[in-house]
Amino acid sequence: MSSAPISPDAMNIPAALSQARAHWNAGQADQAEQLCLQVLAAWPGHAEALHMLGLMAHALGNLDLAIRHLRQACLAPRAPAVYSSDLAELLRQKGMLTEGEEAARRAVTMDPTLVSGWNNLGILLQEAGKLEQSLACLERAVALQPDWAEAHNNLGNTYGRMRRMDRAEVHYRHALKLNPSCASAHSNLSFLLGSLGHYAQAVSEARTAIDLAPHLVDAYLNLAEVESSYLHYASALAVLDALHGFAPAHPQGLIARARVLRQIERYDEALACARQAVALAPGRADAHNVLGQVLQSLARHDEAMAAFETSAALPGTVAEDALIGQAMLLMEAGRKDDALTAFDRVQERFPDSVRALAGRADIKTFSANDPDIQRMEAWLAESEQRPLSDGTDMHFALGKAYLDIGDAQRAFHHLDIGNRQKRASFTYDVDAAATWMKRTAATFTPDRLAQFQGAGAQSDLPVFVIGMPRSGTTLVEQIMSSHPQVTGAGELSALRLVIESHGTFPDSLDSMTSDDVERLGHAYLARVTPLAEGRPRLVDKMPANFFYAGLVAAILPGARIIHCRRNPVDTCLSCYTKQFAGEQLFTYDQTELGVFYRSYEALMAHWRNVLPPQRLIEIDYEAVVDDLESQARRLIAFLGLQWDEACLHFHQTRRVVRTASVNQVRQPIYTASKGRWQKYADYLGPLLSALRIDA
Known part of the structure; x- marks a missing residue:
């Protein structure tokens, strides 16, 4: 039954908006929308009606419409600070980090006690790679409302991006202590546990998150990431199929699907997903990055380089991946000096980049006093609560470095650890x-x-x-x-x-x-x-x-x-x-x-x-x-x-x-690799035994 038209008499508008909220809370979206539209017909530009329409559009999956409504709501002279805070979050979801940060800063300037404003600003800064600033904002949110589980959860995310996994876990678990039903904290704890090598616990936490919030996109994404990291690609695709069922046009879902399809070499399907993600969210660095990775796999190197360049130019920590992608393309093309320069570019922007150190190690020949060796050893010394894959990369890189300088004992110390860690990450018979x-x-x-x-x-x-x-x-x-x-x-x-x-x-x-x-x-x-x-x-x-x-x-x-x-x-x-x-x-x-x-x-x-x-x-x-x-x-x-x-x-x-x-095929024939194993025989006992060869 349609609602009666509202007269221009402003006294009817609060009642109409109250009724719209009641319809919305009762699941009657059409009636709620009609009332808001009638309010706008009676009072064009009414901020509260626009704000409500924006939140409804977002809940119904129309992010672009939601942003348009909230932008207009924020233009009202006395629009509350929370409107700018809500707009900031929607812009973040669209990948529009710069405008989102502006909206969030406007919100906390208008109301320095607005917890949601500090929280949303912290998340935006987190995605933009401004991690120290993000930390300060989220600590402010926690200080203003210590019992808010979601703020602790987001603070954990920032620590996670800083690779401080011990601190991240503390805040995820505190969030769950405050609210055991906090699905996002279960989801993020899942991702963290997976990165530390705890597969069963990671899957359990992700499944709990999905049970608590069946439409929580991040829970599906994190579960798919955990499954992929353990090479369970069929399981990862099944999770992403479930996500596709209720969010078929979600950019991050498409990005995740493109990654998995690329891993199993279904490149044409991966390319279609990546292109769709870019079309839906042209401001998302991760969409352009995965497009570059798929194009690289398809040997379309010029297009891949352009996609990585676009990704690297956008705000966010994904720029690290994109810059490394460019370095790898240069290395594959035989442009060793350019590749080394590209790895240097990564470390200028991301001084703690493990992948840049490891990638550079693969194409250089180390000398005894190479500062990269000290840097890698120092990183490992404080890596106990860092992602397992980062540590594995570093052990292999150090193994190669010590082989270069002739220190077999240290080389095999690192190679044995790196191989054990890698072997523990998958099942094989x-x-x-x-x-x-x-x-x-x-x-x-x-x-x-x-x-x-x-x-x-x-x-x-x-x-x-x-x-x-x-x-x-x-x-x-x-x-x-x-x-x-x-x-x-x-x-x-x-x-x-x-x-x-x-x-x-x-x-x-x-x-x-x-x-x-x-x-x-x-x-x-x-x-x-x-x-x-x-x-x-x-x-x-x-x-x-x-x-x-x-x-x-x-x-x-x-x-x-x-x-x-x-x-x-x-x-x-x-x-x-x-x-x-x-x-x-x-x-x-x-x-x-x-x-x-x-x-x-x-x-x-x-x-x-x-x-x-x-x-x-x-x-x-x-x-x-x-x-x-x-x-x-x-x-x-x-x-x-x-x-x-x-x-x-x-x-x-x-x-x-x-x-x-x-790297080897870019050099003339050399004989150093003939009979190389004999000087390392003391470290190859299990291999020699399996091959039935006497040292």
Whole structure:
């Protein structure tokens, strides 16, 4: 039933607004809105009616309309300070931090005792990266109202951003002591516990937050982050699906989804989510940053650099991630000096940036008195309550630094800790992996391969470089990619995705027909042919494609397969000293690493016996180091191409390299890595035992 029109008589307006509030509290949004609109018709620009409409629009998910109403309400001559405070919070949610800060400062200037004003200003300053100022504002809010749980919760968030996790936890737990039903405190405690490595507790706190407040967006975001950090990507997507159900256009939900989709290499979907987030919230630095990350994964480097630049120019702590993204792009492009300068830029703005220190460590050679070593050691000395991932990064960086200066004892002290911490962050069963590889070999009998002879997609475009990580695969790709008729495409997921589309490998072979074999071959070619840029050979350097070498011979009978080999201990040592960007889950425990290597070795021995010899060659890293030219000529001849001298100057080839070996392939061949393991034998006992090698 519609409300009666309001006359211009101002005496009716307070009653009408009171009635509107009653309708709103009763869940009758339409009636409440109509009354407010009638008030505005009778008294244009009425501040209270505009304020109420703004709060209703926000509750109904229309943030842009809410901001318009509140902006107009704040223009009224006697608009209360709380209106500016509420506007500040809405602007923060939109990512408009500068205007939001202005509104919040206006609120506390108008009323210095306004607790919500100090609280909202503190949150805005927190997101803008002005953490000391944020701390002062939120401490003021707590002083004005010590029993307000939400203020303690927000103060905990600022301490969290300052990486002072012990102080953050104190305030989260105090907030919950004041109000056990404070969903946001449960949610934030979840994120903190996850960052400290307490997975089960983190999930429990996030689930409690969602039970208490089923529409609390941050609770879903924090739970998804916890699941992702432990590589539970399916669980993270399920959480984000639930969020999408009630907030399909929430920018942070889209940003989180883009991140997870990128991790599982569903890049096209990730790009769509990232672009939608940018369109909805062009002022959010994290939206532009995730767009840059997805574009980087898609090898669209100029666009990625532009997205990172936009993100870095916007206010907030996300600028640290964006600047590091730029540094990594420069490093991948072989611009080492520019990359070092970019890391310096990060540390100018964010002096305590762990990721900048760790990233710079990866591309520099340390000397004994390098001040970065002291800085990293000092950071670790006070890192007990810092995020676990930061500490892991620092241990790997220090391990590399001490290896550079020849201090093996300190190097392996840090490498062992870093590897243990990384290994504790995910579940992995190396015995199950070994069983799976044995089953793969048993499935690909000579009779099975003969069954598919003559099927498959005919093309001599693909060249697969396979082997263990750190076995010389990047070096071999770089040599071949220096040839003008070869495109190096890097580590592609195309083969795995095509194979998985047919079912679970290798069990899917039991029902595979010749038509399926041909279809899979054409599906792979459809994915990679555009990457070749018209050249007759394309190198797919995904080391783990050794799992699928037998199927490659069936679906792509014209493909060439190059198996890179290196001394087993040198290979495994090199893996153990790196924290990989991808999921090389077997590399963070010496025993598991050795067991995996032996399983890989057995599977490759099987492929050697059953694959057509004209389609598989094996290249030893040590042979390339000893005699580059003869091995390079062998590679080019295997590709069926004429020799080109550029292949001997591979380190001068300018192309993007996105692997852990990005820095090594920018240098001429060097012999220092041959037999490297022997001087570290005292620290490799579990690995040598698993490999059944005597020191």
